[in-house]
Amino acid sequence: MPCFRCGARQTDPVRGASPWRRGVRADRQVLICPGCQTAHDWADDLDRCAGCGTAALVCRLGEVECRDCGHTREAAPGDLVHSGAPPAVSSSEGDLSEEVAAALTRVLKRGPAH
Ligand SMILES: [Zn+2]
Ligand SMILES: [Zn+2]
Numbered sequence: 001m002p003c004f005r006c007g008a009r010q011t012d013p014v015r016g017a018s019p020w021r022r023g024v025r026a027d028r029q030v031l032i033c034p035g036c037q038t039a040h041d042w043a044d045d046l047d048r049c050a051g052c053g054t055a056a057l058v059c060r061l062g063e064v065e066c067r068d069c070g071h072t073r074e075a076a077p078g079d080l081v082h083s084g085a086p087p088a089v090s091s092s093e094g095d096l097s098e099e100v101a102a103a104l105t106r107v108l109k110r111g112p113a114h
Pocket of ligand 1: 003004005006007008032033034035036
């Protein structure tokens with residue numbers, strides 16, 4: 001996951017605590033690179049805990065949890081879930097083939113024209 005501000009990608013995972021910080025933005029887990037953390041307003045773009053106001057939030061399993069005070073709230077449903085209904089199948093095709101079949105039958109029944 002790249003940094004949400006500058007798009008930098010996390011390189012060489014280091015042992016121990018990562019200098020990258022995690023946050024939640026618009027109910028999505030995001031990462032902030034060490035460089036962007038030096039900006040004084042890096043947390044302004046992040047969601048804040050409703051309980052204590054910190055930006056140290058984690059988003060998981062549809063919940064946003066504050067790592068400082070433990071306050072949790074439901075994350076907004078993400079991508080609008082499509083209904084899953086199959087696309088409406090036009091019946092014209094079936095009707096058309098039936099019409100054609102009926103027309104052929106009529107022609108065949110009529111026999112060769114004289
Ligand atoms: Zn960055
Ligand atoms: Zn909190």
